[in-house]
Amino acid sequence: MNLAPYAAHPDRTRGRRVPEPPAPTRSAFQRDRDRIVHSSAFRRLVYKTQVFLNHEGDLFRTRLTHSLEVAQLGRSVARTLALNEDLVEAIALAHDLGHTPFGHAGQDALHACMSGPGRDWGGFEHNLQSLRVVDELEHRYPSWDGLNLCFETREGILKHCSRRNAERLEREEPGGVGRRFLDGTQPSLEAQLCNLADEIAYNAHDIDDGVRSGLIRLDDLADVPLLARFQAEVLAEHPALDGRRQLYETIRRMLSAQVYDLIDHTRAAIDAARVASIDDVRRAPPLVRFGAAMREDTAVLKRFLLQRLYRHPRVVDTTDRARRVVRELFDAYLQDPAQMAPHFAERAARAYGPDADAVRARAVADYIAGMTDRYAAREHERLTGERLFALAATQ
Numbered sequence: 001m002n003l004a005p006y007a008a009h010p011d012r013t014r015g016r017r018v019p020e021p022p023a024p025t026r027s028a029f030q031r032d033r034d035r036i037v038h039s040s041a042f043r044r045l046v047y048k049t050q051v052f053l054n055h056e057g058d059l060f061r062t063r064l065t066h067s068l069e070v071a072q073l074g075r076s077v078a079r080t081l082a083l084n085e086d087l088v089e090a091i092a093l094a095h096d097l098g099h100t101p102f103g104h105a106g107q108d109a110l111h112a113c114m115s116g117p118g119r120d121w122g123g124f125e126h127n128l129q130s131l132r133v134v135d136e137l138e139h140r141y142p143s144w145d146g147l148n149l150c151f152e153t154r155e156g157i158l159k160h161c162s163r164r165n166a167e168r169l170e171r172e173e174p175g176g177v178g179r180r181f182l183d184g185t186q187p188s189l190e191a192q193l194c195n196l197a198d199e200i201a202y203n204a205h206d207i208d209d210g211v212r213s214g215l216i217r218l219d220d221l222a223d224v225p226l227l228a229r230f231q232a233e234v235l236a237e238h239p240a241l242d243g244r245r246q247l248y249e250t251i252r253r254m255l256s257a258q259v260y261d262l263i264d265h266t267r268a269a270i271d272a273a274r275v276a277s278i279d280d281v282r283r284a285p286p287l288v289r290f291g292a293a294m295r296e297d298t299a300v301l302k303r304f305l306l307q308r309l310y311r312h313p314r315v316v317d318t319t320d321r322a323r324r325v326v327r328e329l330f331d332a333y334l335q336d337p338a339q340m341a342p343h344f345a346e347r348a349a350r351a352y353g354p355d356a357d358a359v360r361a362r363a364v365a366d367y368i369a370g371m372t373d374r375y376a377a378r379e380h381e382r383l384t385g386e387r388l389f390a391l392a393a394t395q
Helices: 028-037 040-047 063-081 085-094 103-113 126-137 151-157 163-172 189-213 218-223 225-237 243-273 278-283 292-310 313-335 342-349 356-369 373-384
Strands: none
Touching (some): 028 085, 028 151, 040 063, 063 085, 063 189, 063 243, 085 151, 103 313, 126 151, 126 356, 151 189, 189 243, 189 292, 218 225, 218 292, 225 243, 225 292, 243 292, 313 373, 342 356
């Protein structure tokens, strides 16, 4: 692997929280990727919502397929920029491990349960939860909790973090993954790349899923300059192309344009900043970027998705029911922790002292965040007797 001098080199990693001897056949970041793929949290992503719930159609994206698409895009760009593909893949595959059931609706509901008047229990951030999964909540190894991943993978997973939580992380791990949110430095280029690959992937596949669902029409794409441009090209070259192939080709060309724009402007930013090491990258402003025109086009696309898809009455109805499921599960488990799986029930039962309520609430939040959509719906039905979703499966 021919890496740029400013890439993350696996033999120069800042290491793991629990030191381990190197693997004989894999780099440190390859080892991280493999641990993520074999984790329980990664498997559960297949039944976690992206936009449409799992029962609404077999071909809609889930958190798992989204993560795979982010990894594919990220690796492709990383190879061109001579960055570390294995690190990019590890971050991409792990970045949503902490997402709740029911997507952003579940996350918002769980945050409300963990914050507000009388409930100052730290709130809920899905990026921080992804870090909790790989640092604490996976139980696979005899000598430590979590997956014991490298610093560089962990910092890439923690895409966003509130100052309050960053300060707590810094107290627990001085100079660790929370530091950059306090001193204004940047993560590796690999982490920066995953952030933008995430955005590129979900914008593209949400258009695809929106059309597949019938909530967005092909004619609506004319309202989005970035899509309209490529749709016109496709129709000019293939006037008889059916709608499905027309959409695929339009999205394919849009993705290519975004990737090439990202590569060109990132190269220019790296050259202008004269970075020669990963430490230079951390001290520089963000370097992985679109050009101004593509940033504006992408912003228009995101506004279109917000208005036409995410706020569509059918989607809103589903998200309202999802929030109710999460809220009522939280209250039920908080009142009777024994209803949770044994490990989480025991954590809640052991809570004592002035922080007992917060510790108990965090155990409940960890349990709910790890659920799949259908398991959460099934548990809600078991505890309340109400069926809000037509889901039937076990976790």
